[in-house]
Amino acid sequence: MAEVRLEKLCKTYDKTVKAVQDxxxxxxxxxxxxxxxxxxCGKSTTLRMIAGLEEISSGELYIDGQLVNDVPPKxxxxxxxxxxxxxxxxxxxxxNIAFGLNLRKEPKAKIREKVYEAAEILNITDLLQRKPKAxxxxxxxxxxxxxxxxxxxxxxxxxxxxxxxxxxxxxxxxTELIKLRQKMDSTFVYVTHDQTEAMTLGDRIVVMHEGRxxxxxxxxxxxxxxxxxxxxxFIGTPQMNxxxxxxxxxEATWKIRLVDKNIVLPESFLDRFLESPExxxxxxxxxxxxxxxxTSPDSDQLSGELEFFELLGxxxxxxxxxxxxxxxxxxxxxxxxxxxxxxxxxxxxxxxEAIHLFHPQTGTALMK
Ligand SMILES: Nc1ncnc2c1ncn2[C@@H]1O[C@H](COP(=O)(O)OP(=O)(O)OP(=O)(O)O)[C@@H](O)[C@H]1O
Ligand SMILES: [Mg+2]
Numbered sequence: 064m065a066e067v068r069l070e071k072l073c074k075t076y077d078k079t080v081k082a083v084q085d086x087x088x089x090x091x092x093x094x095x096x097x098x099x100x101x102x103x104c105g106k107s108t109t110l111r112m113i114a115g116l117e118e119i120s121s122g123e124l125y126i127d128g129q130l131v132n133d134v135p136p137k138x139x140x141x142x143x144x145x146x147x148x149x150x151x152x153x154x155x156x157x158x159n160i161a162f163g164l165n166l167r168k169e170p171k172a173k174i175r176e177k178v179y180e181a182a183e184i185l186n187i188t189d190l191l192q193r194k195p196k197a198x199x200x201x202x203x204x205x206x207x208x209x210x211x212x213x214x215x216x217x218x219x220x221x222x223x224x225x226x227x228x229x230x231x232x233x234x235x236x237x238t239e240l241i242k243l244r245q246k247m248d249s250t251f252v253y254v255t256h257d258q259t260e261a262m263t264l265g266d267r268i269v270v271m272h273e274g275r276x277x278x279x280x281x282x283x284x285x286x287x288x289x290x291x292x293x294x295x296x297f298i299g300t301p302q303m304n305x306x307x308x309x310x311x312x313x314e315a316t317w318k319i320r321l322v323d324k325n326i327v328l329p330e331s332f333l334d335r336f337l338e339s340p341e342x343x344x345x346x347x348x349x350x351x352x353x354x355x356x357x358t359s360p361d362s363d364q365l366s367g368e369l370e371f372f373e374l375l376g377x378x379x380x381x382x383x384x385x386x387x388x389x390x391x392x393x394x395x396x397x398x399x400x401x402x403x404x405x406x407x408x409x410x411x412x413x414x415x416e417a418i419h420l421f422h423p424q425t426g427t428a429l430m431k
Contacts, residue, residue: 064092064222065127065140065217065250067113072122074274075109082108084274086122095244095251096267099258100297105274106254109399110220113252114143142216146223148207156182160209177179181209181305184246185239191218201232205239212247219249225260237263239389258298262286270294292347292426301352303391303419313341319418321348322386324365335430346429349419352380352393358410365411372403382408 071087083105090096098106111117113124115136124131125137131139150159157178158165164174182188185205195203204224211219225233237260244264255261261268262282269279270293277297278290289295295303307319317333317340318325333340360366367385379396381403382389392411403409420429 064250066090066092066217067250067425068123068125068128069109069113070123071124072109073113073120074105074112074117075120081274082114086274086276088269088276088279089191090250090252093248093250094265095253095266096269097261097267098252098269098271099256099261100271100277102256104271106256106271107222109271110143110222110252111252112269113218114141114220115139116143130277140217141220142211142214142218143220143222144211144224146226148202148204148224150206152195155192155194156187156198156206156209159193159195159206160213162210163214177213178209181212184212184243185209196319199232199234200228202376204228204236208243212243216249219251220253220376221251222254223256224253225255226257233257233260240264250358258300262298268298270297272297277296288428288431289349289419290428291388292349292421292428295349295428299351301391301393303349303351304355305421306348306350306385306388306390307423308346308348308420309341310342310344310346319346319348319420321365322388326415328415337429337431340343340417340429345423347421347423347426349421350390350417352391355390355392355394355411355413357381357392357394358412360408366408369403369405369407369409371405381409383411385411 067090069086069088071084075081086109088156098109099273100106108117112119113175115134119132126139160178160181161174164177179188182191185208187202187205188310190198190202193207199207208224225236228236241264253264265282267279268282268285270277270285271380273295273314278294284300285294294306306321311318311320317328358364364387370382370384372382373380373397377396378393381392381394383392421427421431
């Protein structure tokens with residue numbers, strides 16, 4: 064079992080680079096937590112601090128209740144898989160996987176049993192006598208994971224283990240990881256900048272930005288109820304649209320003014336506000352591209368002009384201009400191409416439930 068508790072973990076490099084700031088999170092036993100965020104946001108640094116490969120500048124790290132800030136890596140019960148898995152080129156796959164166990168001087172029969180067990184899980188039993196150069200990228204990656212599995216870590220740390228693979232292999236390995244996880248009793252902390260990996264693998268996603276946690280929640284929650292504009296923009300493709308809007312109060316009703324139209328807000332909508340809105344307050348309206356519907360233009364409705372579109376197979380992205388704002392609509396391509404042309408005026412509707420509102424300066428979500 065492994066519960067990991069990070070309390071206000073900070074890492075400062077060279078006295079000035081704040082790589083990780085006030086990182087607090089409790090990871091439950093057997094949980095699969097994914098750290099996700101843009102390049103340089105501090106994911107690897109966080110993982111390396113958990114592994115003990117990086118000194119903690121301040122804050123506390125507990126594994127199963129034990130303060131481990133000063134415990135050396137090999138005594139933490141942790142295995143780590145890196146992006147650039149270094150396999151030993153002159154050793155067979157078997158010896159590569161057995162390497163750590165040989166170092167520990169485990170009995171030969173025991174080593175053999177563990178290597179075969181891991182190879183079985185990873186579907187590489189046929190490859191045990193080969194050398195790494197005779198393997199594909201995905202197979203090499205599995206060997207690297209095998210080397211970590213045989214040590215039976217209570218805590219598995221993985222830093223972008225799939226980033227060297229092509230799209231097809233990545234999908235395949237992602238499925239393998241889901242299966243692997245079901246067969247192991249370990250806790251996983253997994254780093255990626257790929258949101259699909261994060262959404263499909265994680266019990267919980269931790270979105271990071273500039274060394275800080277922006278949100279830590281279940282994948283669906285992060286997608287449906289982003290805590291701020293950063294998370295809203297980071298998770299989901301195409302990206303959520305952000306449009307400048309204003310909250311107004313007139314004729315005893317609240318409305319959102321968007322470009323030249325007022326959208327009336329029903330009472331039930333107002334319950335979703337975290338704080339009472341102020342009349343005239345500027346907001347950023349967030350709306351996901353696949354929740355917008357295209358209609359024929361009429362004068363009552365919001366309308367825009369199609370600038371160009373991208374056909375992506377079963378769906379297409381329409382890039383539109385609404386007054387001074389720009390937005391993308393993602394829509395099934397079936398039946399759409401025949402009548403859609405650049406320069407055309409189109410009507411736009413979206414359900415009110417699909418709207419997110421953010422503070423224009425801080426980016427914090429204004430609604431639940
Ligand atoms: N040894 C180091 N010395 C100084 N600065 C460092 C060092 N290692 C990392 N940094 C800086 O710390 C910040 C976080 O780096 P980190 O490697 O944790 O990012 P990351 O989220 O893993 O990014 P990527 O997705 O590119 O791997 C970056 O600004 C990076 O330049
Ligand atoms: Mg990294």
